[in-house]
Amino acid sequence: MYDVSNPHYMGDHTGTRKFRRVLLKLSGEALREPGSTDNISPPIVEDIAAQIKAAHQTGLEIAVVVGGGNFWRGVSASNKGMERATADYMGMLATVMNSLALQSMLEAMDVPTRVQSAIEMKNVAEPFIRRVATRHLELGRVVIFAAGTGNPFFSTDTTAALRASEVGADCVFKATKVDGIYCSDPNKNPDAVRFDTISFHDCLTKQLKVMDATAFSLCMENNMPIIVFSMNEPDNIRRALVGESMGTLVNASGKDA
Template sequence: MPKPTARSKNAKSLKPKYKRIVLKLSGEALKARGSMDNISPEIVHQVCTQIKEVHELGVEVAVVIGGGNIWRGLSAHHRGMERATADYMGMLATVINGLALQSALEQMGMTTRVHTAIRMDNVAEPFIRRRAIDQLNERKIVIFVAGTGNPFFSTDTTAALRANEIGAEVILKATKVDGIYTADPFKDPKATKYDRITYSEALGKRLSVMDSTAFSLCMDNKMPIIVFDMMKSDNIKRVVLGKAVGTLVTSE
């Protein structure tokens, strides 16, 4: 039997705050800034390295991935495309991103399963709630793609729906900013960051956390959301360990 490495010993000595999480990634997170390539293998590797580190802590990890780096249905609709068709195209873009994550994770020795809300049996298995839960219990990383399988719903809504379906304890919403602010920090230098905020406060202040459908689903089911900066190394691990990272949205 191989001897445990120092890294594995350290991982076992750390106690995560959450047992099962849903990590919500935007498609744009996989694209290098200023690059013409839709997917950066280097960034995918960095993201998957963080996922692996969290998984090694004993956390059950499910991932919901967007497709905005390849196709944005709403933008296409605004340019004249029929909305349902544009949204279905966006769902297919999420499948491409999910397969990229799967490939990188499995190259790192992780066991993964991709669940799609639109059947395509040659590349992924259809989403079945109980099967996904069983796979998480078996220490597999589950990647949810193709959104909810329905037009007019975002991948934020997918994250909220799947998190509640599989009994996750929290949604980790990875962004390019380090939390929720009183205003857009890129436009307003006076914007200040919230460390913690309630659902009702976020709604009352009209803060951009998730789209209204996703946010309402989280609020109704008391599903906490942590919004944090994915670009900083080890941030996913720090969130899972209960460190003060990003902004917590909760019912209290």
């Protein structure tokens, strides 16, 4: 049984995890076909939406944060001479496009969905209001948080940590290209060791780059567990959200119960 140090967490002796409300963090690149020049792949978005729907049908309350890297990366543009704040605002707009794509696919599957944007744009999304977002979740709607925090210099990882804390989620699920957190880059080091569990403190001191330091620190301060898992395997998003034990669990103790 996993102890994620959260009052809403329930575990059983089979190694499964059970949650009431979760936040799923997806990268913008997750919506793009590898090697394609298209920014968004409708079949990939459809598959992600189908997995979210399957988890949602179990009664799980689901919030989502999607990155914008398939369209734009503010840090990369800044490194090439663009003013950083402007570059980051452009990245926030990219996340809105991705959020609308996911919303459209979910609603085509009859999943009630709301997009809340940290940058006001009344024609396409609600403004982010914490109490409204929480009520949507209570009513069984998937809530997609767009436009980051609304401020430059913060990543969508930090957005995920912030929004999860604000709406009282039980855990942040970060879907990645690898099956958890390793001691070093497994693509460069074939001997890299994967952690089943690790503490927030160790992630920070070892400078493990799966999430940025601000996001890790925010989760640590708010005792918000993180599960890092691979979305490359079929059905892994659904399996992770409904409680199958996979990936790396990051919590305060870095240990299983």
